[in-house]
Amino acid sequence: MKTDYSGVFRHNAAVAKYDEVVYAEDSYAFEINRRQRSWLRALVAAEFGAGRTTQHDFACGTGRAIESLAGAVRAAHGYDSAEPMLARAAAKGLDAQLHLIEEAGASPVPATTAPPSIVTVFRLFLNVSPAVRDRAVAFAGAILATADSGVLVIENHGNRRSLRHFARRPRRGSDAWFNELSTHEVKQCLDRQGFVLESIHGFALLPKGAYRVRWLRRIAGAIDETASRLPFLAPVSTNVVYVARRRAEATSSRSA
Numbered sequence: 364m365k366t367d368y369s370g371v372f373r374h375n376a377a378v379a380k381y382d383e384v385v386y387a388e389d390s391y392a393f394e395i396n397r398r399q400r401s402w403l404r405a406l407v408a409a410e411f412g413a414g415r416t417t418q419h420d421f422a423c424g425t426g427r428a429i430e431s432l433a434g435a436v437r438a439a440h441g442y443d444s445a446e447p448m449l450a451r452a453a454a455k456g457l458d459a460q461l462h463l464i465e466e467a468g469a470s471p472v473p474a475t476t477a478p479p480s481i482v483t484v485f486r487l488f489l490n491v492s493p494a495v496r497d498r499a500v501a502f503a504g505a506i507l508a509t510a511d512s513g514v515l516v517i518e519n520h521g522n523r524r525s526l527r528h529f530a531r532r533p534r535r536g537s538d539a540w541f542n543e544l545s546t547h548e549v550k551q552c553l554d555r556q557g558f559v560l561e562s563i564h565g566f567a568l569l570p571k572g573a574y575r576v577r578w579l580r581r582i583a584g585a586i587d588e589t590a591s592r593l594p595f596l597a598p599v600s601t602n603v604v605y606v607a608r609r610r611a612e613a614t615s616s617r618s619a
């Protein structure tokens with residue numbers, strides 16, 4: 364695990380790379396984001412109805428998840444510990460309030476908003492410690508006080524139980540890091556904070572390496588596009604998104 368993961372996003376070069384290289388048009392991540400966006404909008408419409416919920420996006424970065432729900436939510440708040448990431452999000456003119464938060468310590472206090480809410484945590488869990496994950500879910504718990512307050516949506520872009528696992532090799536002389544995160548670890552984290560995992564959704568069955576050979580890219584894209592519509596493949600997909608809700612008894616024991 365990268366020891367100063369949060370610090371990476373305080374460098375302007377890393378911030379620009381995130382939007383311009385990692386999420387460049389037609390990139391692996393760009394295509395995943397496109398699928399996630401339409402799924403996320405459908406989730407919000409089905410769960411709350413258009414424009415009826417507030418989004419709280421933890422570790423919002425340059426605002427990807429906020430952009431995905433633009434116009435579909437009543438209001439949006441983004442929270443991040445890296446000022447340059449927030450500056451880039453602000454420069455996009457997102458219709459959201461952005462909040463600079465500490466990277467550690469007590470869980471940040473969310474903006475006060477009326478329920479229902481959707482709390483999104485995208486592309487954070489994989490590369491941070493269990494303590495940071497717990498802090499993010501505790502933050503969500505402050506917003507989602509009861510089972511009917513809304514939903515928590517978490518992305519894991521390195522599912523351990525997927526084909527990506529086989530790409531793990533000792534990388535001599537490389538400072539690239541390769542983390543994996545299992546659904547079991549996510550479930551344990553949710554459980555510690557009084558949440559239950561409701562569903563899991565896949566957005567790429569294949570790892571990024573499957574797109575390395577140019578002429579195979581189109582085939583890989585077609586496979587991932589199809590796989591993302593087949594729920595039974597979600598648990599073994601490389602990129603997964605979890606939907607969780609506050610546990611009913613956690614709610615009642617707290618209010619008792």
Ligand SMILES: C[S@@+](CC[C@H](N)C(=O)[O-])C[C@H]1O[C@@H](n2cnc3c(N)ncnc32)[C@H](O)[C@@H]1O
Nearest residue numbers: 369372422423424427443444445448466485486
């Ligand atoms: C890979 S980016 C993801 C950004 C955005 N959620 C997305 O999916 O595009 C990870 C983000 O997490 C933020 N971050 C890292 N550690 C954090 C922490 N301890 N608390 C809050 N944000 C953190 C970084 O500043 C960065 O913006």
